[in-house]
Amino acid sequence: MTTDMVPDSAALSTLTLTLKEWLSPHSLRLWFRDEPRIEFRSGQFMQVVLPHDNPDDRGIRRFFTIASSPTEEGIAIITKVPEPCSSFKRALVALEPGGTLAVTSLRGSFVLPERLNAPCAFLAAGIGITPFRSMVKYMIDTGRHCPATLLYGEWCLEEFLCRGVFQKAQETIGLRPVYTITGPDVPPDWTGRTGFISPEMIIEEIPDYRERLFFVCGPPMATKSMETILHDLGVPRDRIHRDYFPGY
Numbered sequence: 274m275t276t277d278m279v280p281d282s283a284a285l286s287t288l289t290l291t292l293k294e295w296l297s298p299h300s301l302r303l304w305f306r307d308e309p310r311i312e313f314r315s316g317q318f319m320q321v322v323l324p325h326d327n328p329d330d331r332g333i334r335r336f337f338t339i340a341s342s343p344t345e346e347g348i349a350i351i352t353k354v355p356e357p358c359s360s361f362k363r364a365l366v367a368l369e370p371g372g373t374l375a376v377t378s379l380r381g382s383f384v385l386p387e388r389l390n391a392p393c394a395f396l397a398a399g400i401g402i403t404p405f406r407s408m409v410k411y412m413i414d415t416g417r418h419c420p421a422t423l424l425y426g427e428w429c430l431e432e433f434l435c436r437g438v439f440q441k442a443q444e445t446i447g448l449r450p451v452y453t454i455t456g457p458d459v460p461p462d463w464t465g466r467t468g469f470i471s472p473e474m475i476i477e478e479i480p481d482y483r484e485r486l487f488f489v490c491g492p493p494m495a496t497k498s499m500e501t502i503l504h505d506l507g508v509p510r511d512r513i514h515r516d517y518f519p520g521y
């Protein structure tokens with residue numbers, strides 16, 4: 274039996290699409306009803322199966338972080354749809370309300386600590402923002418929060434995701450979101466940062482970085498680079514949690 278042939282009975286839950294929305298020209302958010310309900314912690318990820326015609330070599334399964342918070346109704350995923358894209362992403366884009374995915378596993382230790390007693394820093398590159406959307410929404414909804422700075426890099430202005438939630442968190446729980454455009458197209462009135470997350474940027478934006486618990490997420494190379502920067506700045510390994518999204 275290949276890994277693409279897990280029987281339906283192995284599914285933990287069935288996700289039924291309720292809403293599909295483009296958050297940016299290349300970023301899609303899908304909301305699902307989960308039956309049975311998935312018990313998860315913010316930051317965890319699941320494996321989903323989407324059978325479709327003529328799958329390419331990448332197959333019919335993917336891991337996705339749950340971008341919604343356990344405090345919300347339903348399950349959301351957010352994904353990039355590049356050009357060209359895989360047959361899986363094409364099938365996901367074509368999914369209509371009522372269409373289903375099977376969830377075959379739920380995992381991950383990239384989660385907020387039970388007791389939020391240390392200040393945190395969230396470093397996100399591109400699609401690596403998904404776990405932080407869940408964590409920040411959870412902190413807003415429960416009122417359980419700690420001092421936190423979000424440093425979030427995207428190639429261009431239109432691709433920044435979920436800014437509404439981060440703004441709400443700024444107003445209600447004191448999150449400090451810092452956005453950096455990493456590509457060449459920087460609008461003349463841009464008041465955020467530019468360039469990749471660097472040691473200088475961390476020192477300037479998170480001056481108490483030695484006391485912080487870091488969460489780092491993004492595509493593999495960006496995650497590795499941010500982790501190396503933190504090591505070089507002397508942040509102990511046990512204060513750096515990281516998750517990376519292979520495949521991009």
Ligand SMILES: Cc1cc2nc3c(=O)[nH]c(=O)nc-3n(C[C@H](O)[C@H](O)[C@H](O)COP(=O)(O)OP(=O)(O)OC[C@H]3O[C@@H](n4cnc5c(N)ncnc54)[C@H](O)[C@@H]3O)c2cc1C
Binds near residue numbers: 336360404516518
């Ligand atoms: C723990 C974990 C959590 C994750 N969470 C998320 C998440 O929250 N959101 C998310 O989006 N992903 C997440 N991922 C990654 C996800 O599982 C996929 O690997 C990723 O989305 C890439 O999907 P894809 O293989 O369908 O490729 P695509 O996204 O379609 O493409 C990826 C790259 O390959 C190129 N490519 C694809 N097909 C072709 C082709 N036929 N010809 C030429 N080039 C091609 C594209 O142009 C692009 O550069 C996670 C992975 C892990 C392990």
